[in-house]
Amino acid sequence: MAEARGLTVHVDTGRWSETVIESVDLAVPAGRVTALLGESGCGKSMLAAALTGHLPAVASTKGDVLVNGVPVTEEPEWRRLRVNTVGYLPQSGVTAFHAEADVASQLRKTYELRGVLGVEEACASALYPDDVRHLLPGQHSSGQVQRAALAAALIPAPTLLVVDEPTASLDTATARAVWATLRRCADAGTAVLAISHDVNHLIDLDIADEMVFMREGRVAAAGTPDEMCERDDPYLRGFFNPLGR
Numbered sequence: 108m109a110e111a112r113g114l115t116v117h118v119d120t121g122r123w124s125e126t127v128i129e130s131v132d133l134a135v136p137a138g139r140v141t142a143l144l145g146e147s148g149c150g151k152s153m154l155a156a157a158l159t160g161h162l163p164a165v166a167s168t169k170g171d172v173l174v175n176g177v178p179v180t181e182e183p184e185w186r187r188l189r190v191n192t193v194g195y196l197p198q199s200g201v202t203a204f205h206a207e208a209d210v211a212s213q214l215r216k217t218y219e220l221r222g223v224l225g226v227e228e229a230c231a232s233a234l235y236p237d238d239v240r241h242l243l244p245g246q247h248s249s250g251q252v253q254r255a256a257l258a259a260a261l262i263p264a265p266t267l268l269v270v271d272e273p274t275a276s277l278d279t280a281t282a283r284a285v286w287a288t289l290r291r292c293a294d295a296g297t298a299v300l301a302i303s304h305d306v307n308h309l310i311d312l313d314i315a316d317e318m319v320f321m322r323e324g325r326v327a328a329a330g331t332p333d334e335m336c337e338r339d340d341p342y343l344r345g346f347f348n349p350l351g352r
């Protein structure tokens with residue numbers, strides 16, 4: 108599992124300086140899907156980056172990130188964890204690949220280096236079609252390359268899987284199938300953290316065990332989907348019950 112304890116992330120670009128995550132406590136337990144929600148810019152991707160060792164160089168942190176109970180601070184430790192323990196699907200899947208090699212060869216390489224799941228099995232689970240695998244990452248559609256990057260993240264069968272907007276560019280049927288895959292990963296014991304604006308699917312398909320709602324860099328509310336939908340706060344009600352059910 109992964110945990111943030113009192114985590115603060117400050118960004119300083121030289122021209123712009125801001126605290127983008129403030130005193131966040133978050134647990135991502137094994138065998139569960141934790142959904143991380145909140146309006147655009149509230150800090151979800153930064154938190155995902157902090158939990159997987161992908162923070163940009165302009166970021167500095169206070170507090171702790173723990174993976175399987177052990178605090179992680181140094182890049183060599185993150186590199187070791189990324190082999191088979193920590194999987195990450197970035198918000199922009201194309202950044203998971205080298206630009207100049209076709210996706211098929213990069214998936215094969217991932218399998219040779221740290222494969223647990225076969226390439227075909229991972230691609231099928233990620234709904235990544237075989238007729239585009241010969242293309243460069245940049246020659247894919249957003250939804251195709253996002254699924255390619257999910258396949259790449261699944262190949263090492265990580266025990267922690269952090270996915271940043273896995274269904275953002277997908278049609279409804281494909282999105283449902285991707286959510287089902289992530290649910291199966293959790294049911295098999297993986298700790299899944301899913302960042303998404305796809306609240307309806309998360310609730311209707313019963314994907315999330317826990318929903319964590321961020322606002323302006325802080326955790327504003329957390330609970331089961333039922334608990335979140337029943338909150339009285341009008342802002343949360345609009346967010347968790349957009350169809351007024």
Ligand SMILES: Nc1ncnc2c1ncn2[C@@H]1O[C@H](COP(=O)(O)OP(=O)(O)OP(=O)(O)O)[C@@H](O)[C@H]1O
Nearest residue numbers: 118120127146147148149150151152153154163165
């Ligand atoms: N690479 C970066 N360098 C500096 N600041 C960044 C970087 N990435 C994000 N930020 C800043 O961090 C803050 C939080 O951004 P973040 O990407 O975590 O939001 P988000 O909740 O994931 O939004 P969205 O739903 O739009 O993806 C924003 O103010 C953003 O400008």
